[in-house]
Amino acid sequence: MIPRAAKTQRRTRIQEEKEEKILEAALDIFSAHGFRGATIDQIAEAAGMSKPNLLYYFRTKEAIHRALLDRMLFTWLEPLRAFDSEGNPETEIRSYIRRKLEMSRDYPRESRLFANEIIQGAQHIEDGLKGPLKELVDEKAEVIRAWIKAGKIAKCDPYHLIFSIWSTTQHYADFDVQVQAVLGDKSGEGRFEDAARFLEELFLRGLGIR
Amino acid sequence: MIPRAAKTQRRTRIQEEKEEKILEAALDIFSAHGFRGATIDQIAEAAGMSKPNLLYYFRTKEAIHRALLDRMLFTWLEPLRAFDSEGNPETEIRSYIRRKLEMSRDYPRESRLFANEIIQGAQHIEDGLKGPLKELVDEKAEVIRAWIKAGKIAKCDPYHLIFSIWSTTQHYADFDVQVQAVLGDKSGEGRFEDAARFLEELFLRGLGIR
DNA sequence: GTAAGCTTTTACCAATCGGTCAAATATCAA
């Protein structure tokens, strides 16, 4: 009995499969109830295994949560990482909005997991925010500032610009229930395109690009 | 022993005081942990009374939560209600942004309570969303559409415009930890003014108003 | 002051929580 990642490496195929299944189930549960609201029993049932079996792969509830958040923060930042300082403002901003919006559409559970964590104080991820996230944002804010200086986009606070792109795009994942309640249940795919067009127009015009 | 709101009206002064104290404490706890993550014991302790004493005023945990949400939804919608169809687009949109931003600054707990509820599926408030909220939004969307037809603002989807104002302004309450992590802990009041200026510029230019 | 009603507390409950343990079972290299 050598549990999770102890001796040599990630060993058996079965270990990898089960861990994946647990994380998949945990994403469902944590994103729907937050950390404290989720229970190991729920996750175990959703993963189709007994609770002790689940705890054989992850020692604690927190360990599952942490594994999920680590993986999350990386993919969450990917669109911003792709933000290219060499590109021109219009295409860069436009595609950043697109990518973030696609993430809301394709990975709403991940977005909600993250939102739950932040809203409830980010106690399990605070270091990740003050470290990698802040550094990356600082770097990209500098790019935006350069564009402003070069007269390529209107003068504005780059940090608040980034915040506003985050919030508007994530809104469609995190507040989906509200969006659906207001718009009605019609138009699934159409909704995405509508939102994309609206946000592109808003930000490009708002930045004086056209 | 005639408990909460049974016979005549809201009776004793003490009843009113205690209920207020409970709701105040519950707002702290629910907004920080979500419904399932919050415990009656926590709320009772924060309210400075024993758990049975608290349950004398609110029969169940859900009753407290519901009371809080009812009160919330009303005040949450107030800025949108103030949105005047007779006013001119620039001042109306500008002051709507201001008001929403002030709410994020002055009532962050209420905003987070609401956000928690929506993200976790809005199971306790769904009727409120599909009823009063949707009606009010539909009404104001019509106003915006009229402005577009009159050529007063650029053509855009009014619903997504409202969503984007909601999300950008509420972001400063709901994701405050993240905002602080990125901006550093400096500048409390300055931050609010910076955000207000940025958002006003973004939306007014984005709507072709200037 | 006193009785009726309002408020608070102590003690308690069954259910659920996160987590452990030892034994049983499945897997796989030799």
Place this chain on the structure above:
DNA sequence: TTGATATTTGACCGATTGGTAAAAGCTTAC
């Protein structure tokens, strides 16, 4: 085939959960 190791299970634990019962203490109208 076998023995070593990896996986799974059922039974269980103490702590905490939402909530109750009943009696004691407090207010207040009369």
